[in-house]
Amino acid sequence: MEQHDIFHPDSTVSPAAERLRYILGEDDDLPTPTLFTEMDTLQHDGDDMEWKESARWVKFEEKVEEGGERWSKPHVSTLTLHSLFELRTCIQTGSVLLDLEGYSLPEIVGESDGLIGPELREKVSFVLLRKHRHQHKKPMHRSLADMGKSNNCPLKNKFMKKIPRDAEASNVLIGEVDFLDKPFVAFVRLAQATTLGGLTEVPVPTRFLFVLLGPHGKGKSYNEIGRAIATLMVDDLFSDVAYKARDRDDLIAGIDEFLDEVIVLPPGEWDPKIRIEPPKKVPSADMRKSVLNLNELGQVNGMVGGAGGGEDEEMPAPHELGEELQFTGRFCGGLWLDIKRKVPWILSDFSQGFHIQSISAVLFIYLGCITNAITFGGLLGDATDNYQGVMESFLGTALAGTVFCLLGGQPLIILSSTGPILIFEKLLYEFSLGYSLDYMELRLWIGLHSCLQCLILVATDASYIIKYITRFTEEGFSSLISFIFISDAIKKMVGSFKYYPINRGFKPDYVTSYKCECIAPDQGEPFSSSPSSFSSTSSPSSFYTFYSPSSFYCLDWSQLSKKECVKYGGALLGNTCKYVPDLALMSFILFFGTYSMTVSLKKFKTSRYFPTKLRKLISDFSIFMSIMTFVGLDMLVGLDTPKLIVPTEFKPTRPDRGWLVMPFGKNPWWVYVASAVPALLVTILIFMDQQISAVIVNRKENKLKKGCGYHLDLFWVGILMAVCSFLGLPWYVAATVISIAHIDSLKMESESSAPGEQPQFLGVREQRLTGILVFVLNGVSIFLAPVLQYIPMPVLYGVFLYMGVASLAGIQFWERIKLYLMPAKHQPDFSFLRHVPLRRVHLFTLVQIICLAVLWILKSTVAAIIFPVMILGLMVVRKMMDLMFSQHDLAWLDDILPEKDKKKEKGGKKKKDNKKTKAAETESDEEVRDED
């Protein structure tokens, strides 16, 4: 070990580091191949000897279980310090042959053992040339239970996939022999990687050979030394050294450097028998190499120290949303940049959609959209006397969605009707009724004005102001939307208990006393003295024109249904009339069952059962499977639960309106001008709703690669506004929860490379195909009615509940709320907890909760219409928090607001990386065991 410690501050760089810096710096442009290491141990069977594979390393160690005849799970190689020092001695004293020419094992053996006496040479050769038995080759004596052995080849090929294409092998051969009295060690690097038949488990050419043969009795020590060199060979830094070493000393410098970086666990605090699972991420080789170039190696080593991680992390970078939101200052400058950014991706926007995952995404989002369309359609119909009903909702969703996904800046965003718009329409309809204005014409003009205003916002790059929307605002908004989803789903469920009241007093034995009869009006009140009793039962007049009074009395009242009875003025008499059996409870079972099953199946990805691919499939299709299961259960039980009903005929919901709204003729001229005022409200509403959702979708954590297009998005939303207004369809804007669900269902993970390595979240399948398909399906749903009619509404409410809960999951705000309930010692190791005092974290969360509560209350009143404006209020609150919290705390809990004028350039790049790491950490919490 070198002396570069606190007592010798002058020796700034260790000799080993200097040496390495030299050899690694030589030709940096030529990356060395990845190494696969196999360790074979010499087995004695009487006089016979053979090499048996005992462990292998792609990145982590896999051991052949003693007796278990199976591979252990990949684990971190825990070594003893002792074995590393012994290995160092081995390299120091053994033979090191670099760039040996040789194309077969005998050749190499012939050359490599030239360093020992001729009498041993033959014996060593003999031993080295014994045949190699690999783990997948089962012994000849097979038992009855040895079924399915023939699939060794596919198994082998499967493992090959884990090894990079350019990989080369290093073989470690360890054995006890009786003819040696001191160990024989050879480290061989071949000039050319060569496939030495049968030496390696997989057809990977061998580049390195390490041989350790020694006298009997020290087998375990040899084994540990073998594990040490094998671990070194797969170390990114040492393998580089091994490839580039000029002599023995270079190798030793590599070992010293490795020793300098190792992490040590105290023997009293750790049980060496525990196999350590591979960590989620490891420091990159590049970072480790760059360390070599630093001046103060000792200092750097200090940094590596385990728990010292906290203080070395820099503060996260201030809030930046990328160049997309810079104020260009030119007319339509942002829009033009957006289009320029999007054009190159046109082809891949479609080609990337062809993937099995897209099918599940389309199904999932389609069901979400259609449920939304029906719900909002129904509510809009109520609010506007069917001027806009379910049919218009379907058509509008299909039209707006398809156009947006086809041409919008961020095709992952899903457009939908939203609550604030619904409330605006309701108020507008009431206003026009009250002032005798034509609703549809008024609405058209508001739409046109709003469209114009949106276009002005686009042209002036106004979207740049959303860079003031930090995590605080963003999470407040998306939590609120999630809560609305959850509360709506539960409200709907509770509603079914009101809609289908349970007869709580029902006694099975008294079944004979329960009935509900329809009584003819006069029969119903036979002794009623009041002559008004008849007229008071409000029967529609049409009835009287149809039935003659004589037939009226001939009517078999007892045969009438409940609705008919009421319609014809009959009275319902009996103790069961207001009850509906079973339906409420069945609805609950369907609702809760769909939700729980979806949650369980989603979690199934992390279970131990079944192969990874199958698990992933189950997890991806969890919603579809849950819906299918409970639709099946519903059909099996056969109860008359409320079903999804879609319109089947293509015509406006209200017969007295056409498909096109005329702009002139019904309202006075000044209305055309004055409608600019309410349009302004709509514009703010649409702008905020649209852009915050877009910010959430474009979050750095989602690792989107094709860039965003805030201006382009807003442009199309504006245009669609005008089109929908002309066609009398609802207005559409980005829907946060469904958009998040869309993103989640399209997330990609890396196929894990080395066994034990965690798959990395790579990004999202950014394409336009799924969105377009969803909305085309929405459009043709009119023809799918025969299939869709089997889906009970409670099942869809269950899906809604799941969507709401799932979209809460990734939100830091939600994690911080949970901290309130956790004793400090059980809290997860969030990086902000390492840096911000808990009470400050709690205070920050409390402010957020209060803001949300206020918003929730506002939302529940008529003030809901100015709800999006309230989001602006959130931004103001955030600005005021600069006074309550230090910038340091805010940097960890939120983002730092961008400064007005100057931008911090210093260390920008580096800090950006840091931020990325932070984002990656957040994600990694969600990631799951998924090795294959």
Place this chain on the structure above:
Amino acid sequence: MEQHDIFHPDSTVSPAAERLRYILGEDDDLPTPTLFTEMDTLQHDGDDMEWKESARWVKFEEKVEEGGERWSKPHVSTLTLHSLFELRTCIQTGSVLLDLEGYSLPEIVGESDGLIGPELREKVSFVLLRKHRHQHKKPMHRSLADMGKSNNCPLKNKFMKKIPRDAEASNVLIGEVDFLDKPFVAFVRLAQATTLGGLTEVPVPTRFLFVLLGPHGKGKSYNEIGRAIATLMVDDLFSDVAYKARDRDDLIAGIDEFLDEVIVLPPGEWDPKIRIEPPKKVPSADMRKSVLNLNELGQVNGMVGGAGGGEDEEMPAPHELGEELQFTGRFCGGLWLDIKRKVPWILSDFSQGFHIQSISAVLFIYLGCITNAITFGGLLGDATDNYQGVMESFLGTALAGTVFCLLGGQPLIILSSTGPILIFEKLLYEFSLGYSLDYMELRLWIGLHSCLQCLILVATDASYIIKYITRFTEEGFSSLISFIFISDAIKKMVGSFKYYPINRGFKPDYVTSYKCECIAPDQGEPFSSSPSSFSSTSSPSSFYTFYSPSSFYCLDWSQLSKKECVKYGGALLGNTCKYVPDLALMSFILFFGTYSMTVSLKKFKTSRYFPTKLRKLISDFSIFMSIMTFVGLDMLVGLDTPKLIVPTEFKPTRPDRGWLVMPFGKNPWWVYVASAVPALLVTILIFMDQQISAVIVNRKENKLKKGCGYHLDLFWVGILMAVCSFLGLPWYVAATVISIAHIDSLKMESESSAPGEQPQFLGVREQRLTGILVFVLNGVSIFLAPVLQYIPMPVLYGVFLYMGVASLAGIQFWERIKLYLMPAKHQPDFSFLRHVPLRRVHLFTLVQIICLAVLWILKSTVAAIIFPVMILGLMVVRKMMDLMFSQHDLAWLDDILPEKDKKKEKGGKKKKDNKKTKAAETESDEEVRDED
């Protein structure tokens, strides 16, 4: 580092080890105190300096989070190798003062810095005497959110509980100062542990001081060195060395020995920022010390090597059930030993029952027993025409259970009626009806014979044969019983769908067309020409004597209930007569809800929320809380779900039997003799049922300390047989599932000592109180009827389901079944998987599954009566498996059958330890985060 490697095989022991062996061997009888280590770092605040606590170690490291002002979670101290070597240099070059006299910090400082020049001496003293700020003392500048600061004292006291009483402190002081140009290092051991006011966070006297002051710029290195010495000080072996060291070299030898044992993680496979959670167990210090006394240290080091664990484990010991089951060869020898073993515990058998946990156990088991009593009572009543009904079941359960728990050998066993006995009673009753024998008298004689046979088995120590019951048999039996529980619970649930059929065609709109009317017989068939139609409606004759024919026709048939209608011969006419609304679905919700809530609440113990104690309480009372919740829900909904009905009057179910059965007079004399034959069947049945359950309860994993009492158990079961026969009560025998539930609800865990240390499973609260209470409560349930009548039966079926599923959880057989569904790489790291090839494991499991399937089929037929004999069959199958599997494989998967004559004495003790470790490993899987 010493040279004791493979190249120098002659230097068998390192000099460091030799040195340590000498000093540690000196006075081994005097254990050294546990050390608490606190590390304080010098903080500069302008010109002011103060020491700030930065980390502490009880056993694991807890760090003060930078900025977080909070303790990190306890974690394994990951050190750099570099810092350990620097520490070694520090001890080599710094001042080492052993057994310093001094009772205050200034005194010590005065003595300890005597080694440096006088000009620095004063400055160093000044720095060392700066005041110390500990983590729990908050800074003065407090924020608004600083609520609840005043509870610092309780927090401090809470932490004190984690430190052993005899503990002493070691203080590590690390600082950067500007007046030094090279580091000043001092290692001080005081002659007497002294409370140096304010130095340590807790009032623990200080024994060691380590001071490292150095020039600015190397703070991180100093910090790492401080962490290294602190970690060493809490190391069991090094702290011994530190207490006993005679000079500097002893300390260095201690460091070297520590270095020799450290576990090394390769830098490329591990991220040093990850804090490693404390392992479930660590190697004991004794084991590590004993290693020092071995000859071949190098070899031993090789053994410690990480993944090398597998091959070093010995084969598990052969099956032994302890001395309780040795064949004494004396008359009543075993029984006598049992009594002798039990008598000393009499007092603690009651005193240990006083614990909060007992309450939850009593409630849980009481509800299980009472449900069982009602279920079996109902079934027995059906089978024996109410000769034994619910009343007898209640009384018998109370009597037998109380006696057994009061006087039995293993009071944790819960007696209950079991399936095979039920079937026997049914067949017996049918037999006595067929042959006109008096059932009760016949039964009495069978009971008496069986009692006698049991006593003979007791007197001859026959129970010793159950040592041939290995894990295979035991698990087969208990799995079967668990499956029966689960299947019964589900059957009952499905039954309620039959009992309360759902009207699947119900259309809410046609509520008017649903009715069910009671029609008078002649009215019902007004045009029936058959005169027999009237007599065919079988009305009891009592009715005719009561009502005159005239009043019969005056009866308001429409007012009759369903039962009355049928009773009086009316006909039920209508489309709702055979349907019962809501009840089936409500029952399902109650059943499934109770089960799921119990499972969730049980899991709550491992959640992150709420303090440990509260979590444990919730977990312990999970069943009670679930029952309460769903009883509440049921009351809220108010539906007429089937409720628990207990008899309220103390009288035999059948009026024509008394409380005492007379032995003579009703059957011919030969019956008294011949009944010995069926009695033999009952005896086998009882013997097997009782003793296998007892084996399961007495499993080593349960860590019972008071020994078992197989002979005493059987004695009381026999006696109770006779008593119950005289009283005409059902027969009782140990019930596996409820007994396991009893044990589970009484499990004790250690209060974890050091932060981060896992609580250990200590054993079970072995006492008689809970059992006695359960059965006394059973007896007085007759008076509890007003309360119990609110409990819906589906809730209790949910509890049954939970009991069945929970008792499967700990069974290795079940774990092995799950392996079928797991790809090899996802399988848990079971020790048998490391040693037995997977296909052999699968084969073994398959044999078990087949055996179970056969037993299940037998159980479902009349052969059920010989079901316990089948358990003997299992033992034969196990014997045959000796031919299919190697003893090695069986040792890991099952137990090795004991050899007939000789016993392996060699290494018995050691192997026993090994087995214990294995058992501990199995348990640790179930253990949970539970530090406080």
